[in-house]
């Protein structure tokens with residue numbers, strides 16, 4: 108099997124490259140793209156709902172290589188070989204999934220602890236929610252080391268392009284480089300990067316930056332996050348920082364920092380929204396939930412996370428039904444919610460608050476024939492989600508802080524019938540690409556938020572069409588494939604320069 112990334116285009120448009128030939132792509136993420144679980148004694152494969160894994164799995168399926176991730180399923184061990192490896196996707200088996208098995212203590216301290224009680228609130232600039240502990244940090248370091256070892260077990264890092272994903276692995280690039288100084292490492296940070304004054308509140312800021320600077324290429328969604336990162340480096344480390352060109356000289360090496368806004372497989376989402384499967388799913392959703400026969404449908408799709416602004420959105424809807432009573436018995440809001448990180452108190456609190464608010468609003472405005480808010484926390488297949496997006500007149504994205512937010516893009520790609528309106532918080536990364544054609548809200552300005560929903564619901568079809576057409580062009584042109592091409596092209600340029608320097 109050819110494991111190289113050889114087909115990556117060069118910046119000059121030619122199709123083959125010297126530098127990527129013979130290098131295997133090794134993708135590293137915390138969450139795995141396929142989880143094996145026992146169901147009534149039988150082993151089942153489940154695809155987690157997360158944005159990262161669903162965005163990168165099609166890419167890995169076409170590129171091939173190895174995906175190293177935490178083996179979190181109770182049947183993962185049994186379904187893998189002696190090295191923790193299994194070929195996936197199950198239907199086409201085009202790449203290797205190598206599982207790293209973690210103890211309960213590691214999961215508590217590395218995943219729930221340092222990753223999600225320190226780095227997550229820190230990077231979302233919510234430092235009051237940070238909970239620091241020596242245990243968290245110790246396990247984060249050790250687990251990063253374990254992942255670095257798992258990468259080495261798969262093959263010589265010097266012959267690979269190692270692509271770390273996200274905030275779970277700020278130190279692993281350094282551990283890989285310590286053992287293999289000429290490895291090519293890159294990392295994409297899927298969440299925001301905060302300003303220096305916020306980042307400084309983390310006691311390990313120096314080690315985190317040092318770890319990340321063991322990469323050759325570091326990617327963020329937005330230029331703003333790149334600038335924040337460069338600023339943090341110039342404050343915390345003895346490094347030369349070239350803000351204009353996104354370059355850092357540190358420890359005798361050059362690190363490139365660049366923005367690559369993550370996206371979705373727009374074509375697949377559009378095809379799904381047009382599919383007969385989506386029609387069937389829509390019928391079954393209508394049988395299972397009190398969805399309106401007539402009237403307008405508004406949708407929100409979120410992980411139950413305090414950064415998503417779900418409570419603020421519910422406040423705006425309540426205000427709308429209170430001050431614009433013509434929407435009572437006319438507008439139904441569907442909240443699709445996925446449980447997330449439930450062992451963390453703040454997440455339990457969001458779940459409770461959201462449910463309580465919904466119950467109160469339904470109680471206040473609901474009638475015998477109409478339930479204002481329909482809460483869906485069951486797993487929905489992608490085709491059902493596509494149907495929900497397709498049928499929704501308005502989609503509400505109201506995060507308080509969000510690196511990108513792929514829901515906004517999924518909604519746009521699924522608008523294959525009469526176009527709806529995207530109402531988008533100005534605090535999400537996707538606002539940079541879609542903000543001109545979406546209706547912008549500030550999630551904390553309840554009255555203005557409600558008035559914007561009102562405007563969206565009343566928008567003329569011609570205006571909806573032209574706004575949606577612009578957003579669709581944007582999402583189609585800048586899809587997941589373009590993202591992958593841009594990242595790999597940039598990586599390839601760096602590799603070529605390194606080759607040239609080595610042979611000069």
Ligand code: F6P
Nearest residue numbers: 138157158159160273297298447
């Ligand atoms: O948005 C950041 C992120 O890590 C995504 O990459 C991922 O899909 C999502 O959060 C879910 O997180 P978790 O893996 O903790 O469920």
